[in-house]
Amino acid sequence: MEEKSISDVIEEYLKQILGNSSQIEISRSAIANHFDVVPSQINYVIKTRFTIQHGYLVQSKRGGGGYIRIERVNLLDDLDVLDTLIQAIGNSISERDAYDVISTLYNEKVISRREGDLMLVALSKQTLAVGNRNAEAQLRARLLVAMLNRLRYES
Amino acid sequence: MEEKSISDVIEEYLKQILGNSSQIEISRSAIANHFDVVPSQINYVIKTRFTIQHGYLVQSKRGGGGYIRIERVNLLDDLDVLDTLIQAIGNSISERDAYDVISTLYNEKVISRREGDLMLVALSKQTLAVGNRNAEAQLRARLLVAMLNRLRYES
DNA sequence: TAAAATTTGGTCAAGATTAGTCAGATAATG
DNA sequence: CATTATCTGACTAATCTTGACCAAATTTTA
Numbered sequence: 001m002e003e004k005s006i007s008d009v010i011e012e013y014l015k016q017i018l019g020n021s022s023q024i025e026i027s028r029s030a031i032a033n034h035f036d037v038v039p040s041q042i043n044y045v046i047k048t049r050f051t052i053q054h055g056y057l058v059q060s061k062r063g064g065g066g067y068i069r070i071e072r073v074n075l076l077d078d079l080d081v082l083d084t085l086i087q088a089i090g091n092s093i094s095e096r097d098a099y100d101v102i103s104t105l106y107n108e109k110v111i112s113r114r115e116g117d118l119m120l121v122a123l124s125k126q127t128l129a130v131g132n133r134n135a136e137a138q139l140r141a142r143l144l145v146a147m148l149n150r151l152r153y154e155s
Numbered sequence: 156m157e158e159k160s161i162s163d164v165i166e167e168y169l170k171q172i173l174g175n176s177s178q179i180e181i182s183r184s185a186i187a188n189h190f191d192v193v194p195s196q197i198n199y200v201i202k203t204r205f206t207i208q209h210g211y212l213v214q215s216k217r218g219g220g221g222y223i224r225i226e227r228v229n230l231l232d233d234l235d236v237l238d239t240l241i242q243a244i245g246n247s248i249s250e251r252d253a254y255d256v257i258s259t260l261y262n263e264k265v266i267s268r269r270e271g272d273l274m275l276v277a278l279s280k281q282t283l284a285v286g287n288r289n290a291e292a293q294l295r296a297r298l299l300v301a302m303l304n305r306l307r308y309e310s
Numbered sequence: 311t312a313a314a315a316t317t318t319g320g321t322c323a324a325g326a327t328t329a330g331t332c333a334g335a336t337a338a339t340g
Numbered sequence: 341c342a343t344t345a346t347c348t349g350a351c352t353a354a355t356c357t358t359g360a361c362c363a364a365a366t367t368t369t370a
Contacts, residue, residue, distance in 0.1 A: 003338090005346060028329055038348055043330065048345085063355025065160030066328035115270055118302050122277050127301040128294070139283075139294075146282040147273050154269075160327095160356060183319055193358055198320065203355085218365025221318035251354090 010035055010042065011049045014070065023071035028060075042068070052153065073153045081108050082148050089145055092137040098123045098144055110151060119147055165190055165197070166204045169225065178226035183215075201225070207236075207243050208255040210263065230263040237307060241300055247292040253278045253299055265306065274302055 010031065018024050032039040046068070050056040055075050060068040085101050093101070102119050105111045111119070121127055123140050130136040165186065173179050187194040205211040205225055215223040228236045240256060248256075254275065261271045276282055278295050285291040 005338090007346065029327095039329075040331080040349075041347065044346070060329060061355075062327080062329045062353070063160075064327050064357070065163060066355070068329075112269075114267075115273060117305060118270060118273060119277075121301045121305040122274075122298050124301070127297055129297060130294075139285075142282055142284060143277050146276045146279070150272055150276040155272075162356060184317090194319075195321080195359075196357065199356075215319060216365075217317080217319045217363070219317050219367065221365070223319075 006035060006037055007041070007045050007048070010037075010045045014045070014050070018070065018072065023069055025067040025069045027066075028068055046070070052149070055153070057153075057155065071155065073155050075153045076151075079110065079152060081105070081110060082152060086145050086148055089141050089148075091141050092134065093141045093144060094137060095123065095125050095140070098140055101144065105148075105151075119144070122147075161190060161192055162196070162200050162203070165192075165200045169200070169205070173225065173227060178224055180222040180224045182221075183223055197223070206252075206255065207239055208252050208259060210259040230260065230265055234307075237303070241303055244296050244300055244303075246296050247289065248296045248299060249292060250278065250280050250295070253295055256299065260303075260306075274299070277302075 013035075014024070014026070014031075017026075028039050028042045031042050035041075046058055050058055050070055052073075055073055057071045057073050058068065059071070060066070081104070085104065089097075089101065099120065102111070102116045102123075106113065106116045123143060125136065128136050128139055130139055168190075169179070169181070169186075172181075183194050183197045186197050190196075201213055201223070205213055207228075210228055210230065212226045212228055213223065214226075215221070230236050230240075240259075244252075244256070257266070257271045257274050257278075260266045261268060266274070278298060280291065283291050283294055285294060
């Protein structure tokens with residue numbers, strides 16, 4: 001930690017202009033130019049320092065008038081349930097087990113009835129309709145884990 | 156804080172003159188002239204920002220006295236529009252179009268912010284992570300239509 | 311009134327502008 | 341020395357802009 005890498009400097013710069021605002025929009029090439037690095041370095045900084053685990057959401061648009069938007073979000077704690085459930089899900093889960101997971105969330109008042117219903121249809125065998133059985137269970141797990149992770153924060 | 160593309164500016168302009176009215180009629184060449192762009196740019200703006208997924212219907216007429224009519228439709232008051240929306244989704248939809256659909260549903264207060272967020276992660280490219288591109292868009296369409304139908308036949 | 315001219319809008323593809331990905335090169339760390 | 345972090349650049353993808361050519365509706369002309 002003696003010498004700061006240019007990535008560290010860019011990180012600080014971005015956080016500084018973020019300041020009190022909840023979000024900023026930057027031009028990748030402009031920032032890259034400002035620090036005299038290749039554009040993809042900005043992607044590196046974002047990927048390693050502005051992740052959701054760090055409390056940031058990043059969106060972008062290409063083409064003319066393109067931008068990278070960095071938004072600070074509130075991480076919701078006291079949701080240990082999520083960790084436990086996500087661990088239990090692993091990389092594959094059946095429709096029945098998914099139903100149980102969602103029931104738990106509902107009972108723990110982490111989600112509403114409607115939210116649970118939405119999640120259930122999305123995870124149903126009929127909706128996924130993947131030929132392969134294992135592939136279906138794996139896709140279901142990805143979907144469920146992604147949704148659970150989304151519950152960790154709010155914009 | 157950013158350079159908006161001219162398309163963004165035209166979009167805002169149209170929405171502004173739309174104001175409270177349910178519809179407007181514009182002259183393609185007049186708008187193009189006003190912003191000093193080629194006429195087909197107006198078609199581009201309409202095709203990318205005033206689709207049914209965004210909650211707009213567009214009709215036009217050529218020849219003398221021709222026009223382009225943009226109408227804002229209300230999902231809550233008009234169940235047919237929800238049908239149209241589902242129909243427009245068909246059996247395949249991109250992440251971006253799905254985002255537009257969900258934004259519209261949120262703006263029309265058909266779904267809550269959290270519900271929309273949950274739907275969005277479920278439909279994201281990263282979550283679906285299907286190798287094949289078409290397969291991914293088809294799966295996304297199944298998921299979205301299933302969730303929309305769930306919302307409709309529920310309450 | 312039929313044909314021609316004029317006035318609108320539509321389509322599509324090429325080119326311009328941004329940003330994203332990924333794998334290899336280089337540097338820092340333990 | 342091995343591993344991890346950082347940096348770079350070639351290639352890819354998404355979005356916007358422009359213009360040539362097409363189609364439809366109306367108006368003018370013969």
